Amino acid sequence: MRRGMFWAQGAAxxxxxxxxxxxxxxxxxxxxxxxKELRVNGVNRHYWxxxxxxxxVGAPMPAVFVxxxxxxxxxxxxxDWFGFNExxxxxxxIVVYPKGLHGEWNDGKEKSIRPFKDTTAxxxxxxxxAVIDECVREFGVDEDRVYVTGLSNGGMMAHRLGxxxxxxxxxxxxxxxxxxxxxxxxxPAAPLSVLIMNGTEDPIFLLEGGELSVLxxxxxxxxxxxxxxxxxxxxxxxTSEPERVMLPDTAPDDECRIERLTYRQxxxxxEVLLYVVEGGGHSVPGIDAPDRPRLIGRKCMDIHAAEVxxxxxxxxxxxTAGRAAAAPPG
Numbered sequence: 001m002r003r004g005m006f007w008a009q010g011a012a013x014x015x016x017x018x019x020x021x022x023x024x025x026x027x028x029x030x031x032x033x034x035x036k037e038l039r040v041n042g043v044n045r046h047y048w049x050x051x052x053x054x055x056x057v058g059a060p061m062p063a064v065f066v067x068x069x070x071x072x073x074x075x076x077x078x079x080d081w082f083g084f085n086e087x088x089x090x091x092x093x094i095v096v097y098p099k100g101l102h103g104e105w106n107d108g109k110e111k112s113i114r115p116f117k118d119t120t121a122x123x124x125x126x127x128x129x130a131v132i133d134e135c136v137r138e139f140g141v142d143e144d145r146v147y148v149t150g151l152s153n154g155g156m157m158a159h160r161l162g163x164x165x166x167x168x169x170x171x172x173x174x175x176x177x178x179x180x181x182x183x184x185x186x187x188p189a190a191p192l193s194v195l196i197m198n199g200t201e202d203p204i205f206l207l208e209g210g211e212l213s214v215l216x217x218x219x220x221x222x223x224x225x226x227x228x229x230x231x232x233x234x235x236x237x238x239t240s241e242p243e244r245v246m247l248p249d250t251a252p253d254d255e256c257r258i259e260r261l262t263y264r265q266x267x268x269x270x271e272v273l274l275y276v277v278e279g280g281g282h283s284v285p286g287i288d289a290p291d292r293p294r295l296i297g298r299k300c301m302d303i304h305a306a307e308v309x310x311x312x313x314x315x316x317x318x319x320t321a322g323r324a325a326a327a328p329p330g
Contacts, residue, residue, distance in 0.1 A: 033075050033097070038134060040127045047098040047131050048075035049139060052088040058140040062093040062170075064313065065128065067150030067157050070113045072103025081289045082306045091310065094139055098131055100124065100153075107156035108180030109212065109220030124157060125164050132168060147313040149173040151284050152204070156180055159228070166190040171316040173197070173309045175284050178205055178228040181221040188235040191265075195273040195312045196232075197305065198225045199256075199280025201297050229274050236270040238263045247302055256280050256300035273312060275303075 033048040051057055068078055075097035079085050084095045100106075104113055106122045128148075135141040146169050150158040155177025162172040163179075166189040173195040200207055204214055209224030223231065233239075242261040249257055256279040263272045277285060281297015286304035293299075 033079065036134070038127075038130055040130050041123055043101065043122075045099065045101070045127050045130075047096060049135065050079065050085045050088060050095040050097075051139065052085075052092055052094070054089075055092055057138075060140055060142040062145035062147065062313070063096055063132075063135055063139075063141040064088070064093055064310070065096045065098065065131075065146070065148040065150075067098065067105060067148065067154030068100065068103075069151050069155075070100075070104050070153035072100055075099070081287045082284075083288070083304070084306050084310070087306055087310050091314065093145075093310075094135065094141060096131065096135060098128060100157075105150075105153050105157035106160075107153055108160045108183035109156065109222065110180075110182060111218065111220045113153070113217075113219055125161060128161055129165055129168065143168070144318040145170050146318070147171050147173070147316075149175060149309050149313075150177070151175040152177055152282065156222070162192050162194060162232075163188050166192040168318075170318040171195070171313050173312060174228075175305065175309075176202060176205060176282050178209055178222040178225055179231055181209075181223060184223050184227070184231060191236045191270050192232070193236070193271050193312075193316050194232045195275070195309060196225065196229060197275040197277065197285070197308075199277040199282065199297060199300070201279055202282045203295075203297055204282045225274070225276075229272065232272045233263055236265055236272060237268075238265045238270065238272060240264060240266055242274075249302060251301035254279075254298060254301045256285075256298055256302060258285065258300060258302050275308070 033050055036047050036049060038045050064084060066078060066082060066084055078097055088095050101122050106120055106124045112120050132146055136143055148158045148161050148169060155174035158172045158174040159179045160183055163183060163186050169192060171193040175197045207225050209222050209227060211221055212219040242263045245260045247258045247260060256277055259276045261274040277300050279298055280300045283296055283299035284305045285300040291299055
């Protein structure tokens with residue numbers, strides 16, 4: 001039987017959350033997910049891998065890690081929502097869907113979303129590092145092209161991974177999330193290109209930061225979007241003014257607009273991008289997840305987030321200096 005819930009639809013133990021079945025594939029046939037089990041710190045952990053059609057396992061390929069929101073949406077559903085697998089078939093990269101313990105990531109906040117399953121001591125940074133190692137060994141993943149994206153609780157985890165194991169990553173793209181306050185004072189492991197995408201009317205991750213509060217429950221404090229952006233600008237020694245572009249309003253009925261701010265390192269190749277989803281709620285733009293406007297606000301359809309994230313990722317490659325080659329955004 002499959003179970004899973006999605007924090008981006010509200011929060012833990014709320015009746016309004018969506019419930020899904022958790023499917024485990026045992027083979028890597030075309031369009032199927034390969035289920036893997038890995039023991040980390042005495043605990044059995046799980047993740048799923050999608051190998052693009054027509055690609056031979058063992059050939060050097062990039063890997064995109066996709067981290068679910070709080071509650072643990074299963075890999076099959078998450079892959080359907082985002083559409084990364086179809087992009088992987090076209091572009092030739094592996095997609096990895098790790099599973100948080102009890103459906104949650106230890107993203108650095110003070111409180112667990114599980115009332116009886118405290119996961120704030122779980123070593124998810126160690127788990128993801130171990131998955132990277134195994135994917136390099138078993139699937140031939142190119143260590144210089146490992147990327148992480150995630151939404152909500154998974155977006156916060158992407159921030160934490162960037163801060164703590166940025167030397168192993170080429171770029172990260174945290175979506176509808178901000179940096180947890182308790183880890184905001186940590187020095188980043190390495191300079192790292194970052195894409196942030198947040199809505200101005202997100203009822204969970206407020207633009208001004210502060211306490212995460214969902215349906216009356218509090219889950220700890222986070223930085224504001226501006227402060228999260230500033231953290232990465234400082235980490236990358238970027239002091240220049242951004243290039244600002246208002247993206248085309250391709251879906252006028254969604255009542256949202258998106259502005260892209262691009263910050264580039266002077267004399268270097270690092271970049272930090274901020275997508276401001278004006279009018280957007282706690283929902284990733286363009287993905288095929290159910291709409292819950294009364295609970296989480298509007299979903300913007302002007303862009304397809306997975307395409308935007310991949311186009312950002314593919315411009316970057318890890319180097320010994322922790323820097324990546326970058327071309328201007330398309």
